[in-house]
Amino acid sequence: xxxxxxxxxxSISIFSFLSIGLQLLMGYAGLFTIAHAAIFGVGAYTSAILxxxxxxxxxPSLVCATAAGAALSAVVSLPSLRVTGxxxxxxxxxxxxxxxxxxxxxxxxxxxxxxxxxxxxxxIFGLSIVDPWQYLILYGLFLLAVVWLLYKLVxxxxxxxxxxxxxxxxxxxxxxxxxxxxxxxAFVISGALAGMAGCFxxxxxxFIEPGSFAVEVSVLVMSMVLIxxxxxxxxxxxxxxxxxxxxxxxxxxxxxxxxxxPLRQIAYSALLVLFCFVRPAGIIRxxx
Amino acid sequence: xxxxxxxxxxxxxxxxIYSLLGxxxxxxxxxxxxxxxxxxxxxxxxxxxxxxxxxxxxxxxxVLLCIPLTAMAGWLCQTALYEPLLRRGTSLILLVMAxxxxxxxxxxxxxxxFGPSQQTLILDIGGPYFIGGVIVxxxxxxxxxxxxxxxxxxxYIVKRxxxxxxxxxxxxxxxxxxxxxxxxxxxxxxxxxLGSAILPIPAGLLMLSGSGVSPYSGLSATLIGAMAVFLGGxxxxxxxxxxxxxxxxxxxxAVYFVPSEWQTAVSYTIFFAFILxxxxxxxxxxxxxxxx
Numbered sequence: 001x002x003x004x005x006x007x008x009x010x011s012i013s014i015f016s017f018l019s020i021g022l023q024l025l026m027g028y029a030g031l032f033t034i035a036h037a038a039i040f041g042v043g044a045y046t047s048a049i050l051x052x053x054x055x056x057x058x059x060p061s062l063v064c065a066t067a068a069g070a071a072l073s074a075v076v077s078l079p080s081l082r083v084t085g086x087x088x089x090x091x092x093x094x095x096x097x098x099x100x101x102x103x104x105x106x107x108x109x110x111x112x113x114x115x116x117x118x119x120x121x122x123x124i125f126g127l128s129i130v131d132p133w134q135y136l137i138l139y140g141l142f143l144l145a146v147v148w149l150l151y152k153l154v155x156x157x158x159x160x161x162x163x164x165x166x167x168x169x170x171x172x173x174x175x176x177x178x179x180x181x182x183x184x185x186a187f188v189i190s191g192a193l194a195g196m197a198g199c200f201x202x203x204x205x206x207f208i209e210p211g212s213f214a215v216e217v218s219v220l221v222m223s224m225v226l227i228x229x230x231x232x233x234x235x236x237x238x239x240x241x242x243x244x245x246x247x248x249x250x251x252x253x254x255x256x257x258x259x260x261x262p263l264r265q266i267a268y269s270a271l272l273v274l275f276c277f278v279r280p281a282g283i284i285r286x287x288x
Numbered sequence: 289x290x291x292x293x294x295x296x297x298x299x300x301x302x303x304x305i306y307s308l309l310g311x312x313x314x315x316x317x318x319x320x321x322x323x324x325x326x327x328x329x330x331x332x333x334x335x336x337x338x339x340x341x342x343x344x345x346x347x348x349x350x351v352l353l354c355i356p357l358t359a360m361a362g363w364l365c366q367t368a369l370y371e372p373l374l375r376r377g378t379s380l381i382l383l384v385m386a387x388x389x390x391x392x393x394x395x396x397x398x399x400x401x402f403g404p405s406q407q408t409l410i411l412d413i414g415g416p417y418f419i420g421g422v423i424v425x426x427x428x429x430x431x432x433x434x435x436x437x438x439x440x441x442x443x444y445i446v447k448r449x450x451x452x453x454x455x456x457x458x459x460x461x462x463x464x465x466x467x468x469x470x471x472x473x474x475x476x477x478x479x480x481x482l483g484s485a486i487l488p489i490p491a492g493l494l495m496l497s498g499s500g501v502s503p504y505s506g507l508s509a510t511l512i513g514a515m516a517v518f519l520g521g522x523x524x525x526x527x528x529x530x531x532x533x534x535x536x537x538x539x540x541x542a543v544y545f546v547p548s549e550w551q552t553a554v555s556y557t558i559f560f561a562f563i564l565x566x567x568x569x570x571x572x573x574x575x576x577x578x579x580x
Contacts, residue, residue: 032381034388078564087567089323089384090518091560093511098556105549215507219388226385262396262404269392273369276386280378 006132008248013139014200015240019224020150021193023236026225027286028154029186030166032085034218035076035092038099039191041213043069043198045103045110048119048208058122062199069195070188072099077187096215103210115209119202135204142200146193150233153189162186163231216265223272229282238283243268293422295540301428301497303536304435308490309509310516310532311439314525315483316362317517318459319476322370322380325387327513328506329394330361330484335491335501336402339409347411347492354488362484365390366477391506398503406500413496427496438489439529446525455479459523515559521572530570535559 018040025031043065050056050064076095103110110116122129122138129138153159164172165182172179202208220243228239247264255263275282309331316324334354341350369390373383414426446452457465458475466472495501512535513528520531539555546554563569 026381030379030381032384085380086323087518087563090514090563094515094556094560097508097511098553101552102549105552107549216392219385219392222385222388226382258404259400262399265396266393266400269389269396272389273386273393276373276378276382276389280376280382 003132006136008245010132010135010139010204012241012244013136013143014197014204015221015224015244016143016237017146017193017197017200018221019228019240020146020233020236021190021197022221023225023228023230023233024150024154024162024193025186025190026222027230027232027235028159028162028166029183031077031183031186032089033076033092033187034089034215034222035073035096035099036190036194036221037213037215037217038096039069039072039076039194040198040201040217041099041103041208041210042072043195044202044208044213045116045198046195047199048116048202049109051120051203052116052118058124058203062196065199066192066195069198070192073187073191073194074184076191077184093215096218100210100214103213110210113210115207116202117207119206119208121206122203129203139200139204142196146196147233147237154233158182158185219272220268223268223275225282226280227271227275227282229284229286230280231286232282232284235282235284235286242283243271246271290421292541292544293420295544296537297422297424297428299537299540300533301431301536302540303533304431305490305493305532306512306516306536307435307529307532308438308486308493309513310520310528311442311525312483312486312490313510313513314517314520314522314528315442315486316480317514318523318525319455319479319483320366320370323384323387323514324365324370324480325384325507325510326365326369326391326394327362327484327487328508328510329391329398329503330358330365330506331487331491331509332501332503332506333361333394333398334358334488335495335505336398336407336503338488338492338495339407339501340402342409342411347409347496351488351492354491355485358487359481359485363477363481365484366480371473395503395506402503404503406502406505408498408500409495410498411496425497427493430496431493434489434493435529435533438486439526442529443526451475515556517569518563519559519569521569524569524571527569527571 018036022033022036025033046068047061047065050061051058056064076092104113106112124138129135154162161172161177161182164177165179165186169179201212224239224243225236226239227242228237229235247267250260250263250267313324313327316322316327334357337354337357338347338350341353365387369386370383373386416423416425417429418424446455454465454470454475457470458472458479462472491501512532516532516535517528518531519534520527520529535555538558539551542551542554
């Protein structure tokens with residue numbers, strides 16, 4: 001039972017990276033993207049392939065996964081350079097579907113629908129990370145570092161400017177601020193975090209397949225951001241914790257296993273709609 | 289050459305389905321300005337219900353029976369979901385998420401009822417025909433004809449009737465319309481309802497060819513509908529239909545040049561390149577929304 005609970009905590013820590021990254025993009029800067037799962041996937045596949053085919057160690061593949069995520073995210077942000085938010089929705093949606101189709105179809109690279117198995121577990125300075133509590137400590141340390149860095153970032157003028165992008169872009173431009181650079185940096189940072197999360201995901205589960213990076217996962221992370229609280233870092237963490245832990249409770253109810261998957265999704269989606277109506281600000285309110 | 293023509297024929301077939309998806313999304317998006325992601329789930333639900341009904345009656349009747357169901361679903365989404373949220377001043381990001389949430393509930397309820405995998409319909413509607421060395425199935429003949437009729441009716445209604453003029457006015461400038469004393473809400477609701485009512489038709493046409501439908505095929509359908517709209521021009525119903533046709537043809541002709549794994553990637557990339565160069569689409573004009 002403890003192993004199971006520790007596993008849930010590891011899962012929460014992985015998704016925390018995803019949700020904090022998306023929080024920066026959607027909660028702070030107000031930029032919509034449904035491609036987060038695809039970028040998560042790029043990080044996962046990059047680190048998996050590098051460690052399996054090229055023998056990269058944990059840290060090098062982590063760095064590459066982060067870079068890949070950041071780069072892809074920058075590409076998604078390109079449309080926001082010229083036109084309105086509607087195009088961002090469309091292009092991010094398109095990128096998500098495109099990457100998902102590549103994950104499924106490029107059998108030689110990504111293993112196709114079967115995915116990649118036996119991804120090596122991390123080895124840090126000779127220490128093998130095998131048990132959930134070891135993963136929890138490793139990922140927990142990274143999470144702490146990331147949260148600390150982001151906390152400094154969002155409480156700096158940069159964070160204020162990001163919020164300003166959400167509130168009124170035109171005013172910002174009239175004040176002479178570079179809105180373009182702000183948007184692209186928000187995308188790059190959130191993409192880097194998603195890439196990191198991908199590497200952590202691949203190293204923990206040692207098996208990845210395209211289904212983990214489908215559009216439903218993007219919606220899940222968005223729900224975490226919304227329900228946890230838009231515009232706050234703690235909201236990102238709370239959302240991840242809530243949306244991973246709560247449906248785990250479904251396991252203990254008397255439902256057959258093939259009903260569990262759809263039931264979980266119904267729980268997530270219904271919760272999302274409920275929050276849109278009842279408490280759009282999310283659980284942890286933003287300080288104004 | 290024969291391969292090229294064969295791909296073209298299939299492209300026209302797929303394009304007809306896409307053009308109807310585009311028409312549907314255009315009717316909803318241009319009038320309500322909401323990203324109705326739940327439309328895809330309604331589409332796949334329609335497909336599954338048609339499948340179910342086909343056990344009792346022929347496919348044409350099944351499609352007709354489904355039409356009021358999807359129309360009602362669209363109406364409900366607009367009236368019970370988007371309008372109340374808009375009244376509370378919800379931001380557009382939240383509207384999109386609510387739409388995704390509803391879509392998620394619908395598609396997973398369908399998964400519980402029908403099972404998560406793809407299901408196909410085995411139909412005998414007359415064998416394939418050989419025309420000029422190219423194999424053309426009955427579905428590939430029927431689909432473009434039906435699509436043409438539906439799009440024709442839609443464009444006629446919007447351009448030539450009095451009610452259509454109200455729809456055009458709503459699409460172009462809602463504020464001006466309300467200033468004239470005309471209530472936008474009923475026009476919008478009816479447009480959304482009609483846009484959703486079309487959905488069983490492409491679902492049925494898709495299944496005629498033996499292609500499968502799964503509860504999860506909805507979101508991709510919405511994406512194609514949206515791409516068709518942005519390609520053809522955001523404020524133009526006919527343009528959206530044309531956009532759908534173009535996407536279908538491009539997607540299939542791409543196989544002539546690249547291996548089929550890259551098919552989706554190529555057609556999406558062409559689309560994005562086009563959009564960056566001409567954001568308003570073929571027949572549209574600039575959209576005015578500045579923030580999201």
